[in-house]
Amino acid sequence: MVATGDAEEAAAGCRARAALLGAYELGRTLGEGSFxxxxxxxxxxxGDHFAVKILDRGRVLSLRGADDQVRREIATLTMLAHPNVVRLHEVAASKTxxxxxxxxxxxxxxxxxIAMKGKLSEREGRRLFxxxxxxxxxxxxxxxYHRDLKPExxxxxxxxxxxxxxxxxxxxPQHLGKDGLLHTTCGSPNYIAPEVLQNRGYDGSLSDIWSCGVILYIMLIGQLPFDDRNMVVLYQKIFKGDTKVPEWLSPGAQNLLKRILEPNPMKRINMAEIKLHExxxxxxxxxxxxxxxDEDVRLGAILPVKQQISEAPGDKSTHQMNAFQLIGMASSLDLSGFFEEEGVSQRxxxxxxxxxxxxxxxxxxxxxxxxxxxxxxxxxxLKITGNCNGPNNPSPFLVCAEVFVLGPSLHVVExxxxxxxxxxxxxxxxxISSDLGLTRYSGWSSSLTTISPASTAEARRHWLPCDECCVVPPH
Structure with a gap:
């Protein structure tokens, strides 16, 4: 039975490998590592381009903790979806x-x-930071919490x-101790925060901020803030925050660097304060x-590119809506609120x-x-982005607009x-509603939908569900 199970597992692995690699044409080697x-x-x-990391399972399993490291990276990248984080599109495994x-x-x-330029201008360094x-x-x-942030x-x-x-x-989160802190000492010596070296527990956010400060220092000044061939001396410098911030930097840059490279984590600037810094x-x-x-973004470049917005016949920028979708758009029947922290009427x-x-x-x-x-x-x-300005809320802002077809001359905008x-x-x-000449819309009021004055009767007819799952017929 064990042998049969192993054979089935191996066959499944081969099928997964064949399916994945069959979709891609492998080319030159971009880099090599230990695994x-x-x-x-x-x-x-x-025709889109990707990087395929091919790991040798034997090598991974031969080094203590490496298997957990690989599993952790895959699990982490699977749940991250941000323009400034590398995306993971697919994973497959064979027995080897x-x-x-x-x-x-x-x-x-x-x-x-940085090595090519020596150092970056404040403008470029700020943009990347x-x-x-x-x-x-x-x-x-x-x-x-990354715990190994460095220019490499x-x-x-x-x-x-x-x-x-x-x-x-x-x-x-599962790696946090009962005290809510992390306790594993890891990272690269020149970028590691002083509290990580003390083996007393540390805040992962503040330790990452320290590493970001080291990266900012290198970008703007062209050298490490803490460096020494003797590891003991290096760590002493890190503990003391023993570095000099050149006076030729702008006062704002000097201030931010000093507040980030503060050896006492309790006094160090936090993420919200960094975003508010002048x-x-x-x-x-x-x-x-x-x-x-956004399915196109979530699946990355694997999906074919859709047509751009156009008024041409058969335009794919709008979607025909069937009766079930139409009924589902009614606020009283929208079940998405059961699965969302924020009320659907607010979103x-x-x-x-x-x-x-x-x-x-x-x-x-x-x-x-x-x-x-x-x-x-x-x-x-259509995507609307910007910044929610405010003394306590410098957070990003993202709104998507999409159009659905109800009839030949009637559309729902979401x-x-x-x-x-x-x-x-x-x-x-x-x-937006004011500029479009609308008086009320669904979500902020109890009404089902906003209806422009010229099309009130027509819109009400279209909101009546039909008995079949079909595109709402024109009137």
Whole structure:
């Protein structure tokens, strides 16, 4: 029976390997490590590029703790979805190999960029640091503490944006002790926080912030803040916070570095305070996580690219709606509230309009832009991003707009908040509805939908469900 079970497991592993690798064309080796190689791969169907990490299970199992490290990295990357964190797209395993299909980041390491330039300008260093903090802050919000942040683990894509990688040493909520602290000493010597070395327990967020400060120091000054060939002397410098911040840096940069590289974690600046710091805030546009409901983003480049918004016949930027979907959009029958922390009435706003999809998107674009937000058209959706400004709330803001077809000249527009302050979202919805000439909309009132004055009767007819699961017929 054991032999049969092993054979079945091996066969399943071979099938998984064949299915995964059959979809990709492997190319040159991008790098090698202790457990295997990373190869460039091209998806045969879409032509998109990926990095496939191929790990030797024998080597992984031969080193104590390495198996747990690999499992931890896979589990962590599976739940992270942020523009500044490397994406994991697929995983497969055979009896001898583990295959991880990762986002291909072709700009090299942050370490290489700094080494090539010597140091970065404050403007460039600030932009990259803002992205680093956005990514790390998102991870902390998910209960993930990296614990090995350094320029070698920060990649640069072709657009010059950062991608945090290598989560093998990260900590998850289940790794916290009864005191709510982490107790495993790990990390790279020059980047490790002093409290991690003391073996008394440490806050994963504050220790990551220290490492981010070391990275910022290197970007702006071109050298390590704490360095010595003698490890004992190095750790003494770290314990004392013994480093000099050059006076030729701007006062804001000097202040932020000193507050981050504070050896006492109780006095160290936290993540929220960093985001509110004057130097950090300059030219800052927060980057929020990917929209969980955005299938194209969630599955990455494996999906074929959809058509852009157009008024052409057969336009794919809008979706035909069947009766079940139509009924489900009614607030009284929407079951999503059972599975969401925030009430659906606070997260989703819907209204009907006789305008074309293009006109609707154009008007929403103008309203959002004039309200100070950034607008991006992605496939069949319009995304509104920005910053929820306030003394205690510098958080990212993300709203998606989508159009559904009810009839030949009637559409439902849905505004869905993925992240951001509810009051700011309501204000934006009020602005959009006002600019579109609407008086009421579903979500903030008990009415089922907002109906433009010219189409009240027609819209009410369309909201009546039909008996069959079909597209609502035109009237």
């Amino acid at each position: 295997g190689k990373v190869k460039h791969a091209r998806h045969r169907a879409t 190999k583990i295959y991880m299909v990762l986002e291909f980041v072709n700009g090299g390491e942050l370490f290489d960029r 803002q992205q680093l903090i956005d990514g790390v802050s998102y991870c902390h919000g998910k209960g993930v 683990n920060v990649l640069i894509d072709r657009k010059g944006n950062i991608k945090i990688s290598d989560f093998g040493l990260c900590a998850l 130097w950090f805030q300059k030219d800052y546009t927060p980057v929020g996580p990917y929209d969980d409901d 989703k706003i819907r209204f009907t309009s006789t305008l074309t999809p293009k006109d609707l998107f154009d008007k929403i674009d103008v309203s959002a832009t004039q309200s100070g937000f950034h607008v991006q058209r992605a496939h069949s959706k 505004l869905r908040k993925s992240q951001g302050d509810t009051a700011v979202y309501k204000k934006l919805c009020d602005r």
